[in-house]
Amino acid sequence: MKERTMRSSTTIGRRAALRGAGGVLVGLPFLESLAPRAARAAGAPKRLVTIFMPDGAPAGDWFPSGGETGFSLSTILRAYEAVRSKMIFLKGINLSAGNNTHGGNLMYVLTGGARDSIDQVAADRLKAGVPLPSLELGVACQQGSEAKTRISYRGGARVPVEVNPNEVYRKIFQGTLSPGAGADPQLAARLLAQERSVVDLVLGELAAARARACAADRHVLDAHAQSIRDIEGALGELAKAPGSSDFKLHINSRQTRCVQPPISEILSTSPAEATPLAAGKTRIERGAWTARAEHGWGAQDRHREASRVTR
Amino acid sequence: MGTRITAPLCFSWMVAACSGSIGPSGGGSGDEPDGAPAAGAPNPTPRPAKPPESPRTRPAITGAVPGRCAVEPGPQPLRRLTNHEYDSTIRDLFGPEMARTSAGFPGDERHHGLDNNAEDGRQNVLRPRAEAYAAASRAIAARAVSRLATLLPCDVAGRGEAACLEQLVTGFGRRAFRRPLDDGERQRFLAFARTAAREHGFETAVRLTVQGFLQSPQFLYRIEGACAAGLGPYDIASRLSYLLWGTMPDGELLAAAETGRLATADEVGLQARRLMASPRAAPALRRLYELWLALPDFEQVEADEKLFAGFATARPLMREEALRFLDQVVATDAGDFRQLLSAPFTFLNRRLAAFYGVGGSPAGDALEKVTLDAGRRAGALTLGAHLTLRSLETESDPIRRGTFVREQVLCEVLPPPPDDVPPLPPPRAGQSTRQRLEEHRRAPACQGCHALIDPIGLAFEHYDAVGRWRSTQAGVAIDVRGEIAAHENPDAAGRFTGAGELGRLLAAAPAARRCAATHWLRWALGRDETGVDACTLASLAEVLDRESGSVRKMLLALVTSPAFLARRAGGQSP
Numbered sequence: 001m002k003e004r005t006m007r008s009s010t011t012i013g014r015r016a017a018l019r020g021a022g023g024v025l026v027g028l029p030f031l032e033s034l035a036p037r038a039a040r041a042a043g044a045p046k047r048l049v050t051i052f053m054p055d056g057a058p059a060g061d062w063f064p065s066g067g068e069t070g071f072s073l074s075t076i077l078r079a080y081e082a083v084r085s086k087m088i089f090l091k092g093i094n095l096s097a098g099n100n101t102h103g104g105n106l107m108y109v110l111t112g113g114a115r116d117s118i119d120q121v122a123a124d125r126l127k128a129g130v131p132l133p134s135l136e137l138g139v140a141c142q143q144g145s146e147a148k149t150r151i152s153y154r155g156g157a158r159v160p161v162e163v164n165p166n167e168v169y170r171k172i173f174q175g176t177l178s179p180g181a182g183a184d185p186q187l188a189a190r191l192l193a194q195e196r197s198v199v200d201l202v203l204g205e206l207a208a209a210r211a212r213a214c215a216a217d218r219h220v221l222d223a224h225a226q227s228i229r230d231i232e233g234a235l236g237e238l239a240k241a242p243g244s245s246d247f248k249l250h251i252n253s254r255q256t257r258c259v260q261p262p263i264s265e266i267l268s269t270s271p272a273e274a275t276p277l278a279a280g281k282t283r284i285e286r287g288a289w290t291a292r293a294e295h296g297w298g299a300q301d302r303h304r305e306a307s308r309v310t311r
Numbered sequence: 312m313g314t315r316i317t318a319p320l321c322f323s324w325m326v327a328a329c330s331g332s333i334g335p336s337g338g339g340s341g342d343e344p345d346g347a348p349a350a351g352a353p354n355p356t357p358r359p360a361k362p363p364e365s366p367r368t369r370p371a372i373t374g375a376v377p378g379r380c381a382v383e384p385g386p387q388p389l390r391r392l393t394n395h396e397y398d399s400t401i402r403d404l405f406g407p408e409m410a411r412t413s414a415g416f417p418g419d420e421r422h423h424g425l426d427n428n429a430e431d432g433r434q435n436v437l438r439p440r441a442e443a444y445a446a447a448s449r450a451i452a453a454r455a456v457s458r459l460a461t462l463l464p465c466d467v468a469g470r471g472e473a474a475c476l477e478q479l480v481t482g483f484g485r486r487a488f489r490r491p492l493d494d495g496e497r498q499r500f501l502a503f504a505r506t507a508a509r510e511h512g513f514e515t516a517v518r519l520t521v522q523g524f525l526q527s528p529q530f531l532y533r534i535e536g537a538c539a540a541g542l543g544p545y546d547i548a549s550r551l552s553y554l555l556w557g558t559m560p561d562g563e564l565l566a567a568a569e570t571g572r573l574a575t576a577d578e579v580g581l582q583a584r585r586l587m588a589s590p591r592a593a594p595a596l597r598r599l600y601e602l603w604l605a606l607p608d609f610e611q612v613e614a615d616e617k618l619f620a621g622f623a624t625a626r627p628l629m630r631e632e633a634l635r636f637l638d639q640v641v642a643t644d645a646g647d648f649r650q651l652l653s654a655p656f657t658f659l660n661r662r663l664a665a666f667y668g669v670g671g672s673p674a675g676d677a678l679e680k681v682t683l684d685a686g687r688r689a690g691a692l693t694l695g696a697h698l699t700l701r702s703l704e705t706e707s708d709p710i711r712r713g714t715f716v717r718e719q720v721l722c723e724v725l726p727p728p729p730d731d732v733p734p735l736p737p738p739r740a741g742q743s744t745r746q747r748l749e750e751h752r753r754a755p756a757c758q759g760c761h762a763l764i765d766p767i768g769l770a771f772e773h774y775d776a777v778g779r780w781r782s783t784q785a786g787v788a789i790d791v792r793g794e795i796a797a798h799e800n801p802d803a804a805g806r807f808t809g810a811g812e813l814g815r816l817l818a819a820a821p822a823a824r825r826c827a828a829t830h831w832l833r834w835a836l837g838r839d840e841t842g843v844d845a846c847t848l849a850s851l852a853e854v855l856d857r858e859s860g861s862v863r864k865m866l867l868a869l870v871t872s873p874a875f876l877a878r879r880a881g882g883q884s885p
Contacts, residue, residue, distance in 0.1 A: 154437055157437060159437055160417035198523050205523075205529065223432070224441065227436055
């Protein structure tokens with residue numbers, strides 16, 4: 001395995017610029033504006049949203065014109081005019097380090113070659129007090145695909161994305177963790193205690209298996225045990241505050257297939273209090289939409305075409 | 312707007328499928344010794360999980376001497392049950408009504424098309440999967456407990472709760488773990504069950520215990536004994552069963568392990584024959600080739616409704632056609648892998664034959680075996696489902712069709728496309744795809760790769776984007792002359808006219824036999840081939856050659872080979 005490093009370059013091609021910079025929008029300052037006013041006043045918790053859009057956007061309609069500050073937003077990003085002064089555009093980042101460059105370099109966008117991507121590192125630091133350390137959403141990302149176009153990694157493994165809005169809703173507001181007990185808090189507490197006892201049993205079995213396993217296999221069992229411990233932590237949070245929220249997730253399911261949705265809608269343009277972030281369920285969100293894009297050979301350049309209509 | 316998923320990638324590399332330079336080993340690390348390594352040869356480096364794609368470690372199998380291979384097993388990564396295996400294992404544990412219990416799981420990553428590669432962290436259980444396991448085990452256990460007498464046939468009133476819980480732990484546990492529990496496991500599960508019974512009652516205790524079994528690593532992974540030890544009889548039973556049946560061992564196989572009847576290659580061969588003689592073998596053997604073709608993606612493919620009227624209704628028939636074909640050529644006793652690449656027949660009914668526009672139409676609604684023009688047919692390579700999967704929304708895609716032959720039929724590695732690819736010029740009126748590709752190849756940066764890919768893919772130009780027959784393309788007469796240019800396998804090189812000749816060239820190529828053996832080794836062991844597998848692969852390819860392409864005979868040789876029956880002491884790291 002050749003060492004791969006991130007190198008920067010001042011003279012790069014259009015495509016590299018699109019892949020490197022255009023594909024990622026760092027949205028932290030942007031999201032602050034979505035937090036409820038009260039929360040902002042009290043000092044909102046730190047949050048991070050990363051969005052990946054494959055193949056970039058038409059460069060002329062994406063990058064702003066003007067100088068480093070006081071620039072004018074492009075066609076695609078005009079909707080963000082209200083937060084223009086807080087936006088930063090990166091250009092000229094070359095992530096192709098010699099080997100597989102087309103698609104392969106997406107692995108470096110958020111990892112820089114490390115085993116964990118920055119969203120997962122941030123999730124680990126910011127997860128206290130929320131049941132979901134991070135939320136991975138995808139639109140039209142094929143399940144089970146040879147997922148070269150994932151940007152989120154944990155321990156070197158690609159973090160799967162959830163593509164079904166109903167599952168997302170269930171996960172956030174009904175919980176896949178707890179069996180659920182309706183309105184009876186006593187029953188809920190008992191079911192939660194049962195669930196936690198199974199988690200303890202499983203953690204014990206993982207430890208026993210690890211002791212017998214070969215060194216090379218331990219990282220697999222370790223990663224699994226970490227996942228279970230995360231669940232254990234989340235069950236702890238649930239125990240403190242059982243019950244569900246009256247949150248409504250505003251995702252138009254029609255948009256999850258075929259048509260590239262305005263992803264900002266999924267993440268934020270529903271009423272601010274109704275985003276998973278604002279509801280205090282998580283602090284990290286990652287969105288991606290992939291697949292379905294065909295360009296160049298014989299087909300229309302629909303993908304980039306679609307990015308023009310983002311509201 | 313109709314769009315479609317064609318490649319098993321989140322986006323196509325095709326626009327950039329073009330390279331200025333082709334290395335001699337095409338991205339392989341090139342550090343494998345020639346031929347079978349001598350005893351004591353350095354082991355390949357272990358592959359820790361990491362985000363970057365690892366370059367293929369390619370065995371140099373040419374020149375290896377077939378015959379008995381040295382007892383030097385390759386590395387064996389820890390394998391997790393795939394979603395598909397999870398489903399069939401749950402079904403066998405609880406009954407046929409527990410179907411598709413993995414529906415909410417994250418997908419298994421595919422590597423070389425297969426969904427069971429356990430290397431490079433592909434099977435790591437991250438939190439979404441762990442949560443899905445928890446949710447599934449909750450649902451499964453609750454359903455199982457609702458029919459307690461079936462799950463645990465134990466007279467609680469007569470024998471007492473404690474005895475019945477013990478029966479659950481040792482009896483159900485043995486089937487869930489595919490081996491008897493060791494003392495520590497038995498004590499831990501019994502203690503858990505007893506505590507749960509005390510706190511929540513007997514039935515809840517049974518449910519929670521089953522939940523615990525189904526989330527335990529001994530169930531979810533194929534943990535093969537302690538690291539220091541070699542393979543035990545139960546490990547071999549599971550290897551056999553998951554390879555030949557795609558599921559957990561049955562009672563007889565577990566009994567054979569228990570009574571020491573899996574100790575020799577002959578005894579293993581006897582069980583393998585029994586498993587392959589069962590009707591349960593066919594779908595499991597076919598599964599590898601379903602993944603090879605990426606058939607699970609076929610349901611998601613969409614085609615332009617205006618251009619391809621009737622595709623939506625033909626689609627389920629096309630899928631059925633592919634499954635019937637694969638059954639015939641790989642899963643039956645007479646199965647001959649060469650037919651995969653060259654069979655002139657397929658399975659059609661009246662409607663499907665009309666949709667494709669082929670002659671000799673069957674009259675009825677049931678799919679039947681139909682033999683077509685041998686010059687036009689190349690087995691699976693001319694199946695409608697395959698051709699549609701390797702097409703664009705509105706037009707055939709010779710690049711994907713050619714790449715499939717290079718990568719999946721010959722197991723060759725094509726160099727990745729370079730950084731900066733000039734955009735393809737839009738098609739001009741009256742210009743065929745062949746002409747457009749020829750223009751494209753004149754660019755020196757594109758020539759290297761596309762001279763390998765395009766001429767093969769263009770052999771299928773008579774088949775449009777949904778596999779229908781046509782005599783012209785873009786108004787231009789179709790020219791199906793081409794050649795397999797020598798790349799990694801000079802023994803596969805040759806000229807052909809049309810899909811039929813191309814298929815026969817491939818079916819006769821030693822490289823295609825080696826590639827078929829390679830797919831099965833990867834599938835059987837959940838890992839890529841390495842240098843230590845050279846001798847095994849050469850032997851298996853030789854069995855295919857000698858035994859008229861019989862997949863079953865090759866499998867028998869595989870499951871009785873040291874590569875399958877032995878494990879490197881101390882695991883995969885040296």
